[in-house]
Amino acid sequence: MSRGGFDAPGLDAFRRPDGNGQACANCHSPDGIELQSFSDATLRRRIGRHFPIDRNEGAAIYSYLRRQPRPAGLVRPFQPAGSPIWYATAEARDRAFGQILARRAPKLTGPIIESAAEAEAVAEEVKQIDLFSLPIGIPLNRLSNDVFHGAKQGTVADWIPDTPAAPTFGLQDAYLATPNRATLGALISGTLFGVGGAQKLAGLKYRALAIYQHWLRTGERVMPPVESPFWQIGEFGRLERGHSLNELGFPPRVRAESKATDMADLRLPWYWLGWMFDPGLQRSGDLPETRRADYFVRSLREDGPYPNHTLFMLTRKLAEQGTNPEAWNSDYVQMYEIQYSFWLLDQVTPKLDPVGKRIEANSFLMSLYLLSRDIRRTGAVLLPESQRTQVKLMQAELKRIGNPNDDLCQSTLELIKTARPIR
Numbered sequence: 187m188s189r190g191g192f193d194a195p196g197l198d199a200f201r202r203p204d205g206n207g208q209a210c211a212n213c214h215s216p217d218g219i220e221l222q223s224f225s226d227a228t229l230r231r232r233i234g235r236h237f238p239i240d241r242n243e244g245a246a247i248y249s250y251l252r253r254q255p256r257p258a259g260l261v262r263p264f265q266p267a268g269s270p271i272w273y274a275t276a277e278a279r280d281r282a283f284g285q286i287l288a289r290r291a292p293k294l295t296g297p298i299i300e301s302a303a304e305a306e307a308v309a310e311e312v313k314q315i316d317l318f319s320l321p322i323g324i325p326l327n328r329l330s331n332d333v334f335h336g337a338k339q340g341t342v343a344d345w346i347p348d349t350p351a352a353p354t355f356g357l358q359d360a361y362l363a364t365p366n367r368a369t370l371g372a373l374i375s376g377t378l379f380g381v382g383g384a385q386k387l388a389g390l391k392y393r394a395l396a397i398y399q400h401w402l403r404t405g406e407r408v409m410p411p412v413e414s415p416f417w418q419i420g421e422f423g424r425l426e427r428g429h430s431l432n433e434l435g436f437p438p439r440v441r442a443e444s445k446a447t448d449m450a451d452l453r454l455p456w457y458w459l460g461w462m463f464d465p466g467l468q469r470s471g472d473l474p475e476t477r478r479a480d481y482f483v484r485s486l487r488e489d490g491p492y493p494n495h496t497l498f499m500l501t502r503k504l505a506e507q508g509t510n511p512e513a514w515n516s517d518y519v520q521m522y523e524i525q526y527s528f529w530l531l532d533q534v535t536p537k538l539d540p541v542g543k544r545i546e547a548n549s550f551l552m553s554l555y556l557l558s559r560d561i562r563r564t565g566a567v568l569l570p571e572s573q574r575t576q577v578k579l580m581q582a583e584l585k586r587i588g589n590p591n592d593d594l595c596q597s598t599l600e601l602i603k604t605a606r607p608i609r
């Protein structure tokens with residue numbers, strides 16, 4: 187079979203098991219395309235872990251990976267705008283994010299809105315923003331974190347599986363011969379998931395890496411046909427927080443080289459990435475908590491705080507769910523649902539800068555106008571109890587930040603009361 191035009195001896199060596207029975211292609215992409223960004227010295231060093239670089243296999247792998255040199259760099263895959271907003275603290279990065287939004291989303295961050303038409307315009311504006319080029323203050327995980335570069339990089343919070351997870355070479359060949367959605371989908375569904383935490387993370391990382399390397403190769407950003415691996419890695423970070431690498435079953439070498447691991451480093455960056463691919467959060471899983479972005483919102487606080495990021499994320503998510511037909515996956519007619527999740531329910535008073543206050547006010551007003559519009563249009567309302575609670579909390583918060591609108595809040599509450607409840 188054709189191997190995508192790449193020389194077969196190099197690929198054979200890339201697939202040859204080392205002394206531990208592990209081949210490069212068991213943990214890296216089918217032809218190592220993502221490794222091309224590393225320097226010559228780095229490639230030699232890492233090949234040397236598995237094969238003597240001066241012998242046939244090592245040399246063959248080296249020239250195979252160097253077939254298309256690329257600039258070296260410690261890449262953060264899919265980091266919007268190439269690198270994170272670079273201030274020392276989360277607060278400073280969050281403020282800078284607010285300034286960026288002030289330019290990119292003048293309606294959301296501008297004068298207080300006063301009508302349903304303006305609310306629709308805010309929703310449209312927010313939906314138009316390209317999340318892949320909007321700089322953020324959250325550093326996404328690096329492609330590779332190798333302790334060689336410093337103790338702080340001794341962590342498993344990167345994109346490369348720590349134990350073999352790649353599917354059969356048959357599926358890899360089919361992909362390399364014709365890299366498209368179907369063959370990529372087969373790689374993803376064929377990914378190996380062994381038993382235990384370490385193996386689970388390896389499988390999820392392989393799926394994430396498959397999507398990244400496909401983008402490098404084709405320029406196409408593909409959402410997998412299964413639940414989002416990005417989101418699931420974030421969930422892994424949340425659920426396994428506090429567990430040691432030993433408890434999770436990582437092999438001794440990984441434990442020794444990844445002492446700086448904090449599972450929280452896998453949480454927020456991967457939630458945000460999962461959300462970039464799926465701004466309506468329809469592929470995050472079946473749990474209502476994840477659909478509502480509950481843990482995501484808490485993570486933005488605990489791993490931040492990032493209030494401006496949170497408000498922007500929630501506004502975009504609600505606008506997608508309520509007004510983008512593609513982001514709607516229920517049998518009911520699409521309608522707006524107010525759900526600011528733990529942003530409101532946790533009742534932790536957020537510290538907002540002036541831009542943040544305008545975003546919060548306009549986001550809430552957008553929601554109130556759009557919900558009222560949809561209730562009038564359909565005569566129905568989703569989850570009335572929950573929405574009533576949200577509106578009451580919004581009313582208090584609008585007052586707190588100096589933009590009270592009791593009339594709109596009251597009339598929305600009335601509409602909720604008279605509408606036909608569904609769910």
Ligand code: HEC
Nearest residue numbers: 208209210213228229232233236330331332346347348349
């Ligand atoms: C058992 C899984 C596994 C195998 C097999 C494997 N790697 Fe890796 N590789 C990793 C992981 C995990 C990282 C991320 C850095 C770390 O955790 O040390 C990595 C990182 C790298 C890096 C970047 C290092 C840096 O400085 O950031 C290169 C280059 C690399 N691997 C090349 C190879 C080559 C070539 C082979 C085959 C000879 C190979 N790897 C085999 C898991 C593997």
